[in-house]
Each structure stands twice: as C-alpha cells, then as structure tokens.
Amino acid sequence: MVDLSAFTRPVGRLMATAQNGLEVLRYGGLETGALPSPFQIVESVPMYRLRRYFPPDVRPGAAEPGPPVLMVHPMMMSADMWDVTRAEGAVGILHAAGIDPWVIDFGSPDEVEGGMQRNLSDHIVALSEAVDTVKKLTDSDVHLAGYSQGGMFCYQAAAFRRSEGIASIVAFGSPVDTLAALPFNLPAGLAVGAADFMADHVFSRIDIPGWMARTGFQLLDPIKTAQSRVEFVRQLHDREALLPREQQRRFLASDGYIAWSGPAIAELLKQFIAHNRMMSGGFSIRGDLVTLADIDCPILAVVGEVDDIGQPASVRGIRRASPQADVYEYLIRAGHFGLVVGSRAADQTWPTVAGWVKWLSGDGRMPSDVVPMALQPPQGSDTGVPLTSRLVHGAGAAAELTFNVARSAADAFITANKSARALVVETARTLPRLARLGQINDHTRISLGRIMSEQAVATPEGEFLLFDGRVHTYEAVDRRINNVVRGLISVGVRQGAHVGVLMETRPSALVAIAALSRLGAVAVLMPPDADLAEAARLGGVSDVIADPGNLDAATRLPLRVLVLGGGENRDLDPQGNPNVVDMERIDPDVVALPGWYRPNPGFAKDLAYVAFATVGGALVARQITNFRWALSAFGTASAANLERGDTVYCLTPLHHQSGLLVSVGGAVVGGTRIALSRGLRPDRFVHELRQYGVTVVSYTWAMLRDVVDDPSFVLNGTHPVRLFIGSGMPTGLWKRIEEEFAPAHIVEFFATTDGQAVLANVSGAKIGSEGRPLPGGGRVELAAYDVDDDLILEEDSGFVRLADTNEVGVLLAHPRGPVDPRASIKRGVFAPADFWVSTEYLFRRDADGDFWLVDHRGSVIRTERGPVFSATVNDAAGRIGAVDLAATYEVKVDDRALAVTALALAPGGSVPTADLNEALATLPAGVHPDVVHVVPDMKLSASYRPLLGPLRSGGLPKPSRNAWYRDDDTGVYKRLTAAVRTELLGEGSAR
Known part of the structure; x- marks a missing residue:
C-alpha cells in the first residue's frame, strides 16, 4: 500500500x-482573535489620555481596587506596549495580582495638532498632572513604572514634584548616568560631540516618523x-x-512605534546625553531647575543583565544621583525589550513588580530577588554588558566576539594614548580663546556686552543665567539688556558716563552691568556695606542704579537714583522724589535710539568698571579696563577648560572683582551656564550644587571653610563638581576641600589688580603653588631681590639679574594694555628701553618652573633673626592636618619686631608639637616665626581673607597649651610659658 x-x-x-x-x-x-484588556479613558487632554485598565466594579460589595500603578511608555513606542498580550501583558498580570493598573498614553504626536513641537518638559509636566489625577481618584499615592525613556520620565517627574504623591518608582532599563556606559560602549567623547551636533543642527530641523523609529530600534x-x-x-x-x-x-x-518630535529628541540629546544632567542635576523643566537628588521615595531599578541599550552601569547611576532615596535593584537575564514584554517578563518581571508594590503597601514581603543597590558597584564589574554575557546571550556570539575583540584592542590603544588625547582635546578647546586673547590690542573692540551679544547670536536658546531655581536663556537675557540700554538712553545716560551700581547679586544686577557695558558707560560697582558717599566720590558717579532693597541707601546720596528690578507694579516713591526714576515703567519700544548710539563701542583700553577694596581701613578705587576684564574672562575659560555643559556657581557678589571677572567673565566667554547665589549659605550649598548641576565653583580665600565647617554639611552620594576656581585658598583648607569633594580639584589663580601679571595652577598637583604664567596673559619675569636692603639686584652690565631657582625675587610683568599711572614702572630692565611693571610681590620659582608666592614687598616682617615671609609660613603651617587657616603678622615690642603665626583649626582638630616642628622645619625661604598659637576663630574680610588687624591688636599671645615659641638654641618649638613670654617682652610691653 x-x-x-x-x-x-x-x-x-x-x-x-x-x-x-x-x-x-x-x-x-x-x-489571533485576542482581545485587548478592558480600559476606560479617565482623562483626555491634547497632551495625553489617561487609561484605567480593568475599571473597578462600583456595585455595592465589590472588591476595592489595589494600589495604583501608573505606567509610562517611551516617546517612540505606543502605550499599547503594556498590553501586547492579555495573558502575558503587564496590565493583565498586575490586575490579576490585585494591583490597579493605569497607563498614560501620549499618543502619536504626528496625529495631534502641535504634537511635533512637543519637548521633554511637556511630557514631564503631563506625567505630573496625571499623577495628580490618579491620586485624586484613588485617594492613594501612586507607584510610577516606566520603561526605558519612560522610566527617565518617572525620575524627572518625581524630582519635579519632589516626590509628592508618589509611593515609589519602578524603572526598567532606564539610563541615568548616560556617559557611564553608552550603548555598545561607544566612547563618551564621541557621543557627547555627536549629541550636541545632532541636537543643534539636525533635530532642531527634522522629526522622526514612526517607520524611522521602528527601523532605528x-x-x-x-x-x-x-x-x-x-x-x-x-x-x-x-x-x-x-x-x-x-x-x-x-x-x-x-x-508598536510612533513618531518622535524633533524638539523632544534635541532636548534629550542635549540635557541627558551631552550634558548628562540626570547625574549632575540642573536640568530644566519649563524654566524650573530640577535635580534627582530631590527624590526621596523608594526606587526599584530593573536591570537587564544583557541589556546593551540601558546598560547596567548607566541604569545603576540612580543610586548616586538620588542620595535621599532608598534604591533597590532587580537583576534579570534579559535584553532591553525583554525586560517588559515576553515570557520572561511575564514569569519574572511583573510578578516581582507586583510583589514590590504590595510590600510597600504593607501586604506581603519584599520579593527575594530585590536587593539594595550598592553605592559603588564592584570594581571592574559594571562598565557595560560583560563579554561573557554577550557570548551566551543570542546567536550572534561570533559577531559580537569579533566586535568586542576589536573594541578591546582599540581601548588598549586609547589607554596608551590617553595623555596625548587629553592634550589634543584641551588644545582644541582653549586654543581659539587664547588666540583671540593674544590678538587683543588697545584698539580691539571687546567688552562684556559684546561677548554676551555674540553668545546670544550663536546659541539664542542656550541656557545662561540660573537664579532662585529658574533658568534664563542667552536670548532672553540679551533682550533684557537691550531694553535696559534703551531705558538708560531715555533718562540721558551716555557713553562714558560713570554710573554707580548698588544692587544685591541678582539677574537685574548682571543686566545693569552688561547694559552699561553695551552702552559704553562705566559701571562703578558700589559695595552695599561700604561708605557709599566716598565710593561715589572716588568713582566719579553721576547716577546710581539701585534695586528696591537698596533704594533707601541710594536716596541718601545727592544723586539721581534709577531703580531696576523687583517687578513692575511698585510704588517706590510715594512722596514724589524727583531724583528717583523707576526704570521698569519705561517702555523700551517707544524709546528712539539717538544717532550717536552704537552698541558695544568699548575698546580694550577703555575703562569699563570701577571696583573697590579696603586698604588700611581706607576705601580704594580699582580701575578695570575692558582688557583687564577680557584677560580674566578668557584666562578663566581656558584654565578651567569651560565648555557648554558646565555650570559655574558664583558665590561672590557681583561688586567683587572675582565675581565679575572670574565667575561671570569665564562663564560668558566659555558659553556656559552661570548660577548666581544670594550669598554664601552653607545650609543650602550642597542642595544648590545639585539643583543647578554645578560643575565649577568659584571662591575667594577661605570662603569654602564656612561650607565644610557647617554642622549641616553632609555630602551623601555623588556630586557634579569637577573644579573649584579662585584665588587665595589656604593650603590646609585646600586639602580638606579636595578630600571632601573628590575627585574634584582646585585651580588657583594669582592676578595683580591691573591684570598685568596672571598666574594659574591649572593641574592642582602642587598645593599652595600659584602655577605658571597664563598663556596669552603677557610675559612675566622674576627679578633677583636683596631682602635686607629692599633692592632689585643688577648684573655688572647694569641690567636686572634674573632670580635663580628657588631664589626670592620680585615679579615683573611686561605690560599689555593700559598701565595704571600709579604702578611702579621700570625701564631698561633686561634690554635698552624695555618697559616693565613691578607687581611688588615676592615669589620664588621652583625647578619645574612653578611660582610660589612668598610675600608682598611691603609686608615682609624684618626680625632680628632675619626676614619672615608670611605667605611662605602660612603655606607651611597649613600643611598640618588640623589647620584650616594660618595668618602671620608682626607684633612690635619696643623697637623689636616679632613674627607671630595664628592658626585656626578644623572642628575637633588639634596641633601636636611634633607636627608643628615638622611642618616648619624646612621653610623654603626666610626664617621661622617667633611665636605660633591657635585662635578660636579668625575674623575675615568681605572677601574671606583673614584680617590681621584684630590679631595684631591682641599683642603677644598669652601662655597656653596651644601656644609655642621657637627656641633659638635647639631650633624647635616649645610650649609658650609665662616666663618665656616675659623674656620675649623684655622690659617693654606688646603693642
């Protein structure tokens, strides 16, 4: 058959x-004949529709719904992903487990009017509104569950809300530290550059249709x-x-794929890839600055062991980004989509999520595979999807092996050339700035107003000014500056006028200073706590711009007061003072610009600002030209390697030279964001670092001591700071700051008032060194110096001799730009008819070419044993572990000078005598101080510099266990006793 x-x-x-x-x-x-799970549209608005799956039976006796879980899809995928199959889909499994499933459906933007103009903020705000709706209807806090970018939305919305109304967050393969492990381990530098370019030049012009999203995925x-x-x-x-x-x-x-709007992609690329602001903080949601550090609800991160898109290292960044939250992880052997859809998700992921929600609701135990996430993963185990996992997972083992071997070889090559690559990158960033700085001459048009105009044209939507939790773009700030210029013109302010600025640090103060620069006027920066009448006299002020808070003080001056900032509807002068003009009431659109007006007319040689300092109790005016400003601004941007992803935190007031020249100047030239502070508030410092995503902190002298000594100072988790930049930081505090904020380091500047000499310790490797001359800042030399006769030494030829290695010398600067007529000018110094300016500061230069400040020429303490150089002693004493600050000063006893060093310690610190002797044993220059003592605290100036007057007025320290004298016979320090003190005083008395 x-x-x-x-x-x-x-x-x-x-x-x-x-x-x-x-x-x-x-x-x-x-x-297939399969039916979707039943749902009800609870809310429908243009931005989203809110679905409630398996709507509860409202009949009497019906079971109460369980805890609500609101699920969030990524922008490129349909909300139906949560119900791909009814039996194995997320909503069905959660409902069967007694959970109340909700889904936010953003819809397909190409099918909604205005949908292709949506940005990330629209999605985050919409999710926040949906949380309010779910919470209101269920009378319960909401668990957020998001896949991939949907999980990022959950994190961002929770931060935006400060976790209000959110019971927990469950995120599936959602990257946080995007640069820790990019898909397929792409190099971070390449990804950052590509993301910035694509955001600015591609997705600002095009959108992604659904078919392209599908193909890309x-x-x-x-x-x-x-x-x-x-x-x-x-x-x-x-x-x-x-x-x-x-x-x-x-x-x-x-x-499953839908269109993706260009603005949303551009914002994703810029904020969360190029600038990695999920980790650093400071991302903007409709102008509000947000940080994941504000999340304090529990978090469960579902990690795909072989997820090459949301890589484990990137997903686990949430632990460091949210130090206030209890963060857990659930590791599953799955790829990216397999985390939420498929048999493994049905058998493992969703039962675990249901168990997590019930556990938090007090119904059951925590799922056994859910564990606390480590703050730092084991070394070498979390740098991407491991090779072994790739080999086992999937049939593409051979191809992946080839890829990884090639990449490993490339990594080895890159590692071997790391220094060269870093040098090339740094050179590429800094060379244009240094080249521009080197081209500046007296007749170059350059000013703060001009640079801000350039930035506004180049990146109008770029974020620039951060203040009180809000962000302002370059275009918005530039428009405000132009409006203020029109207002100034309307009240008769002209180019060259000297106008006082009496304002607290706030956006309107920066705008006023920039507007005067754009007008070509001189901004006289009046410290609110100074003698204002004297400042007005020294600055030749004709008018004063004041904010409402300083109005009373300004009206006491015999000058017209122009009030700026504080809102438009104000009754500033109920008695009709004709000398008060409310600038906010001037309509800039009706102001006709006169024929003489040209924006940003300032030359480099022109006077731009007048700042003030107190010297010997007297107020002294410091003239700052546009060149001086540009030198500091370009120098800061170059030395700090500032780029668009940075945020500079300005702690110093804008009337202080450091605030205007270093913080504002560096940020404007670097195209970075600048966060203005209302003043140093130690209790807010760490929070603002994260809220603003601060990467660079500016400081002066001992300012940061108030931060690290504050009882509330706790630096849990990670922080975004990479650099501290400023001048005068004591060596002891320097070490503490680097320890507390590791791996951040410090760039220390030294600059003379006229800006003719600028040094920078860029590497930070030598604590206390002032570094080397800043490229583009002009030539400096160290002239040999006889400290006993207070003379600059000459060779037989008559020219000045250069100081040898580690020999004390006077720092001379070859001037660029205008020279202050009060400066000490030297001619015929190293060649016939050459021209130099003496800074009057004493330095030594080590064998590597690094400069170390020794003292000011007029401040050397000349004792019977020899000269004592205060800066050298302070640096050496600061190396004692417990010492934060050291200040060396002169105490006169009859006709004798004694050198005394005061030490301020870190909280709980002490100074063993052996440590003191070891620190001062080998001073590189000068002799040792006669007496050293510990003080409870030091009074600081407005710029946080130790004040010597109060210390000097105390005379010779009294005997104590924390006071020592130098025994000349043995060369060591011993406890200061009453007998020794009497001997030091002789028959006279300290005064």
Whole structure:
C-alpha cells in the first residue's frame, strides 16, 4: 500500500505557508482573535489620555481596587506596549495580582495638532498632572513604572514634584548616568560631540516618523531582528506555533512605534546625553531647575543583565544621583525589550513588580530577588554588558566576539594614548580663546556686552543665567539688556558716563552691568556695606542704579537714583522724589535710539568698571579696563577648560572683582551656564550644587571653610563638581576641600589688580603653588631681590639679574594694555628701553618652573633673626592636618619686631608639637616665626581673607597649651610659658 502522506504532507505545508503568508501580506499579520484588556479613558487632554485598565466594579460589595500603578511608555513606542498580550501583558498580570493598573498614553504626536513641537518638559509636566489625577481618584499615592525613556520620565517627574504623591518608582532599563556606559560602549567623547551636533543642527530641523523609529530600534540589534524574521518564515506553515507570539511580533515589527518630535529628541540629546544632567542635576523643566537628588521615595531599578541599550552601569547611576532615596535593584537575564514584554517578563518581571508594590503597601514581603543597590558597584564589574554575557546571550556570539575583540584592542590603544588625547582635546578647546586673547590690542573692540551679544547670536536658546531655581536663556537675557540700554538712553545716560551700581547679586544686577557695558558707560560697582558717599566720590558717579532693597541707601546720596528690578507694579516713591526714576515703567519700544548710539563701542583700553577694596581701613578705587576684564574672562575659560555643559556657581557678589571677572567673565566667554547665589549659605550649598548641576565653583580665600565647617554639611552620594576656581585658598583648607569633594580639584589663580601679571595652577598637583604664567596673559619675569636692603639686584652690565631657582625675587610683568599711572614702572630692565611693571610681590620659582608666592614687598616682617615671609609660613603651617587657616603678622615690642603665626583649626582638630616642628622645619625661604598659637576663630574680610588687624591688636599671645615659641638654641618649638613670654617682652610691653 502506498503511503500518500509522503506526498500530501509537503503539499499541505506549502498550502498552509501560502495561506498564512497571504494573510500576513494583506493584514500585516495573523488574526489571533485576542482581545485587548478592558480600559476606560479617565482623562483626555491634547497632551495625553489617561487609561484605567480593568475599571473597578462600583456595585455595592465589590472588591476595592489595589494600589495604583501608573505606567509610562517611551516617546517612540505606543502605550499599547503594556498590553501586547492579555495573558502575558503587564496590565493583565498586575490586575490579576490585585494591583490597579493605569497607563498614560501620549499618543502619536504626528496625529495631534502641535504634537511635533512637543519637548521633554511637556511630557514631564503631563506625567505630573496625571499623577495628580490618579491620586485624586484613588485617594492613594501612586507607584510610577516606566520603561526605558519612560522610566527617565518617572525620575524627572518625581524630582519635579519632589516626590509628592508618589509611593515609589519602578524603572526598567532606564539610563541615568548616560556617559557611564553608552550603548555598545561607544566612547563618551564621541557621543557627547555627536549629541550636541545632532541636537543643534539636525533635530532642531527634522522629526522622526514612526517607520524611522521602528527601523532605528531594530537596527540597534540587527542580528536578533534578522533571526526573528527567519524564524517567523520557517514556522509560517504552523499557525498554532505562531499565534501565541503573533501579537508581540506585530508590535515589534510595525504597530508598536510612533513618531518622535524633533524638539523632544534635541532636548534629550542635549540635557541627558551631552550634558548628562540626570547625574549632575540642573536640568530644566519649563524654566524650573530640577535635580534627582530631590527624590526621596523608594526606587526599584530593573536591570537587564544583557541589556546593551540601558546598560547596567548607566541604569545603576540612580543610586548616586538620588542620595535621599532608598534604591533597590532587580537583576534579570534579559535584553532591553525583554525586560517588559515576553515570557520572561511575564514569569519574572511583573510578578516581582507586583510583589514590590504590595510590600510597600504593607501586604506581603519584599520579593527575594530585590536587593539594595550598592553605592559603588564592584570594581571592574559594571562598565557595560560583560563579554561573557554577550557570548551566551543570542546567536550572534561570533559577531559580537569579533566586535568586542576589536573594541578591546582599540581601548588598549586609547589607554596608551590617553595623555596625548587629553592634550589634543584641551588644545582644541582653549586654543581659539587664547588666540583671540593674544590678538587683543588697545584698539580691539571687546567688552562684556559684546561677548554676551555674540553668545546670544550663536546659541539664542542656550541656557545662561540660573537664579532662585529658574533658568534664563542667552536670548532672553540679551533682550533684557537691550531694553535696559534703551531705558538708560531715555533718562540721558551716555557713553562714558560713570554710573554707580548698588544692587544685591541678582539677574537685574548682571543686566545693569552688561547694559552699561553695551552702552559704553562705566559701571562703578558700589559695595552695599561700604561708605557709599566716598565710593561715589572716588568713582566719579553721576547716577546710581539701585534695586528696591537698596533704594533707601541710594536716596541718601545727592544723586539721581534709577531703580531696576523687583517687578513692575511698585510704588517706590510715594512722596514724589524727583531724583528717583523707576526704570521698569519705561517702555523700551517707544524709546528712539539717538544717532550717536552704537552698541558695544568699548575698546580694550577703555575703562569699563570701577571696583573697590579696603586698604588700611581706607576705601580704594580699582580701575578695570575692558582688557583687564577680557584677560580674566578668557584666562578663566581656558584654565578651567569651560565648555557648554558646565555650570559655574558664583558665590561672590557681583561688586567683587572675582565675581565679575572670574565667575561671570569665564562663564560668558566659555558659553556656559552661570548660577548666581544670594550669598554664601552653607545650609543650602550642597542642595544648590545639585539643583543647578554645578560643575565649577568659584571662591575667594577661605570662603569654602564656612561650607565644610557647617554642622549641616553632609555630602551623601555623588556630586557634579569637577573644579573649584579662585584665588587665595589656604593650603590646609585646600586639602580638606579636595578630600571632601573628590575627585574634584582646585585651580588657583594669582592676578595683580591691573591684570598685568596672571598666574594659574591649572593641574592642582602642587598645593599652595600659584602655577605658571597664563598663556596669552603677557610675559612675566622674576627679578633677583636683596631682602635686607629692599633692592632689585643688577648684573655688572647694569641690567636686572634674573632670580635663580628657588631664589626670592620680585615679579615683573611686561605690560599689555593700559598701565595704571600709579604702578611702579621700570625701564631698561633686561634690554635698552624695555618697559616693565613691578607687581611688588615676592615669589620664588621652583625647578619645574612653578611660582610660589612668598610675600608682598611691603609686608615682609624684618626680625632680628632675619626676614619672615608670611605667605611662605602660612603655606607651611597649613600643611598640618588640623589647620584650616594660618595668618602671620608682626607684633612690635619696643623697637623689636616679632613674627607671630595664628592658626585656626578644623572642628575637633588639634596641633601636636611634633607636627608643628615638622611642618616648619624646612621653610623654603626666610626664617621661622617667633611665636605660633591657635585662635578660636579668625575674623575675615568681605572677601574671606583673614584680617590681621584684630590679631595684631591682641599683642603677644598669652601662655597656653596651644601656644609655642621657637627656641633659638635647639631650633624647635616649645610650649609658650609665662616666663618665656616675659623674656620675649623684655622690659617693654606688646603693642
């Protein structure tokens, strides 16, 4: 008998294949007969629709719904991803476990009016509004669950709300530290540059349609995509085998992808890849600055062991970014999409999520595989998806092996050339700035107003000014400056006028200073706590710009007061003072610009600002030209390597030279954001670092001591700071700051008032050194110096001799730009008719070429034993572990000078005598102080510099266990006793 099955089976298989294939061609897939899970549209607005799955039965006696979980999809995927299959989909499994599932559906933006103009902030605010709705309807805090970018939305919305109304966050493969492990371990530098370029030049012009989103997602794993298609074709004859996975296949192949708006992509690339602000903080949501450090609800991060898109290292960044939250992780052996869809997700992910929600609701125990996330993963184990996991996972092992071997070889090459690459990158960033600085001459047009105009043209939507938790763009600030210029013109202020600025640090103060610069007037920066009448006299002030808070003080001056800032509806002068003009009431649109007005007319040689300092109790005016400002601004931007992703934190007031020249100047030239502070508030310092995403902190002298000594100072988790930049930081405090804020380091500047000499310790490797001359800042030399006769030494030829290595010398600067007529000018110094300015500061230069401040020429303490150089002693004493500040000063006893060093210690610190002797044993220059003592505290100036007057007025220290004298016979320090003190005083008395 003939077995016909041998003939009919292939024919039947062929017929089944043809029939099923025709159905796929006609309808896009096989008809499964599956029905979606039931849901109700609870809220429908243009931005989203809010679905409630399995709406509760409202009949009497019906079971109460469980805890609400609001699920959030990424922008490129349909909200239907949560219900791909009813039996194995997220909403069905959660409902069966007693959870109340909700889904926010952002819809397809290309099908909604204005949808393709949506940005990230629109999605985050919409999610926050949906949380309010769910909470109101359920009377329960809401658990947020988001996949991939949807999880990022959950984090961002929780930070935006400061976790209000949120019970927990569950994020599936959601990157946080995006630069820790990029997809396929792309180099971070390449990704940052590409993200910035794509955001600015590509997605600012185009959107991504649904088909392109689908193609891009499939290309992320082309081998798996091809395998799935081959497997589908191979089983096309077996309908029963295909049906269980057909809905998932159709979702991934076509139905699951939607359009993606260009502005949303651009914002994603810029804020969270190029600038990595999920980690650093300071990302903007409709102008509000937000940080993940504000999240304090529990977090469960679902980590895919072989997820090459949301890589484990990136996902685990949430632990460091949210130090206030209890962060847990659930590790599952799955790829990116397998975290939430498929049999493994149905069997493992969603039961675990249900258990997590119930545990937090007090119903059951924590799932066994959920563990606290480590702050720092084991060394070497979290730098991306491991090679071994890739080899085991999927059929593309050989291809992936080849890829990883090649990448490993590339990594080895990159590591070997790391220093060279860093040098090239730094040079590429700094060379244009230094080149521009080097081209500046007296007749170069350059000013604060001009640079701000350039930045506003180059990046009008770039974030620039941060204040009180809000962000302002370059274009908005520039427009405000132009409006104020028109207001000034309308009240008669002209180019060259000297106008006082009496304002607290706030955006309107910066705008006023920039507007005067743009007008070509001189901004006289009046300290609110100084003698204002004397400041007005020294600055030649004709008018004063004041904010409402300083109005009373300003009206006491015999000058016209121009009030700026504080709102428009104000009754500033109920008695009708004709000398008060409310600038906010001037309509800039009706002001006609006069023929003489040209914006930003200032030359480098022109006087731009007048600042003030107190010297010997008297107020002294410091003239600052546009060149001096530009030198500091370009120098700061170059030395700090500032770039667009940075945020500079300005702690010093704008009337202080450091605030205007270093913080504002460096930020404007670098194109970075600048965060203005209302003053140093130690209790707010750490929070503002994270809120603003501060990467560079400016300081003066001992300012940061108030921060680290504050009882509330706790630096939990990570922080965004990479650099502290300023001048005068004591060596003891320097060490503490680097320890507390590791791996951040310090760039220390030294600059003379006229800016003719600028040094910078860029590497920070030598604590206490002033570094080397800043490129583009002009030439400096160290002239040999006889300290006993207070003379600059000459060679036999008559020219000045250069100081040898580690020999004390006077710092001379070859001037660039205008020279202060009060400066000490030297001619014929190293060559006939050459021209130098003496800074009057004493330095030594070590064998590596680094400069170390020794003292000011007029401040050397000349004792019977020899000269004592205060800066040298202070640096050495600061190396004692417990010492924060050291100040060396002169105490006169009859006709003798004694050198006394006061030490201020860190909280709980003490100074063993052995440590003191070791620190002062080998001073590099000068002799040792006569007496050293510990003081409870030091009074500091407005710039946080130790005040010597109060110390000097105390005379010779009294005997104590924390006071020592130098025994000349043994050369060591011993406890200061009453007998020794009497001997030091002789028959006279300290005064």
